[in-house]
Amino acid sequence: MELSRIDVHLLRGCCLEAERSDVVGYQLEGWSNALNEFSNPHLTAVISEIKTGSRILRELADLSQVHKDRVPLILNPLNIVLPCLSRSLRDITAHYEDRTRQKLNRWRHMYHTMTNEAGGLSLPGRFMAYNQYLSSLRDLLIRSPNFDLNMLEKLRRQIMQLREARGIPPPTIQAGPLVRYDSLLSHVSDPTVHWAEHIFSLPLPSRTALGRHQLSFNDDQISLTVYRNGIDKSPYLLLRIFDQGTPWFSVRGAHELCIERDGSSLQLKRWSRMERRSKTWAVLHFMTWEARNKLTVRLGPEEYALCGEHKLFQARVFDDGFKHSLIVYEDIATRALRLHAAVWDGELRQCPVWTAFVTHQSASPTWLKRVSHHRVRLADVQLYVFCRQYRQQNQRRGAVGAFEIHFVSEEAARRFEEVFYPPQTGPAVVVSTGI
Incomplete structure (x- = not known):
């Protein structure tokens, strides 16, 4: 229109x-x-x-x-x-x-x-x-x-x-059509809530300040809006700036962007088909650190790497009836930990299912409990779910809703426990495993 x-x-x-x-x-x-x-x-x-x-x-x-x-x-x-x-x-x-x-x-x-x-x-x-x-x-x-x-x-x-x-x-x-x-x-009624809307409405369990502070969004002179397109049902990013009082807009689909992290900033790069490389579209700086599309263009393997984190642990789990890969990442800048679940195999292999930031609650000796050879429960963890089909309530147990993780192997459950509670007999030996 x-x-x-x-x-x-x-x-x-x-x-x-x-x-x-x-x-x-x-x-x-x-x-x-x-x-x-x-x-x-x-x-x-x-x-x-x-x-x-x-x-x-x-x-x-x-x-x-x-x-x-x-x-x-x-x-x-x-x-x-x-x-x-x-x-x-x-x-x-x-x-x-x-x-x-x-x-x-x-x-x-x-x-x-x-x-x-x-x-x-x-x-x-x-x-x-x-x-x-x-x-x-x-x-x-x-x-x-x-x-x-x-x-x-x-x-x-x-x-x-x-x-x-x-x-x-x-x-x-009369501006616009006549509307009764x-x-x-x-x-105004739209009963369907996209998983992304739900994620951004959740409060952060904690806020960990980043060391390097840059310019903010400058009193709303810069605005970034993430939305789902009503035609192709895909996520898009709308960037708005002001130049001498005139608003300028730029829209890119998530499938057109490479998103990398550099310290406290996110580098949003558009993919240049002509030059076969990514070029900067926007750089966004944040104060705290606490996100598969059929349209996505084919990229080099390095474009999928998460910068600023390294892997401490990986194992197979049964999660809401699916086989997932559970990974523990450590943030290089803050030393904080993050749980990341992804599809184990098939067409959607490595596609993220949920993530959860490990907060100060993990310091409690009762936060993690080994309830069987293959099962571990986390007393307090908030999931950010990226898949509409995933039902985290099926993994919640007890009156407090502890989150249960069912590992395929007993060894993986033990090694996961040792990531957070190293053995008392000596220094922790943290191993990445594909079990």
């Missing part, structure tokens, strides 16, 4: 107002510093809501590149809120630049004036309403089960009242 010039203008308007929000937020922070008003709850709340709005606006612009088929649903609502939001931000700037008043009087005059013109709605409350409305549009765009049609309509009426109070006429141009509100409910 191709968008009109007006529709594209509205989506760019999200980025424009996000930039304006950043500027206004910095202005108000300057006031707060100059007036020593750090404890002023109203000023603090306004700054916080404006910064939140900036983030949501950019998120809407990013997600519109992912859910293009649903963009028409949010165009007319955007045409309602963006002019009103823009007027509020420009009004704040006008008050900020009013040199006829002292700074403290400027802030007080602005706060009371803008509260009165909104029928008593406080200035933080005004921006909170904008943010709730924009969040509701985001939920509509991504088919979130949190989408509340009644809340959207309530906020729409409130914003229309704000427009009227500020002398902003109703939208004269009572028909939106059929668009």
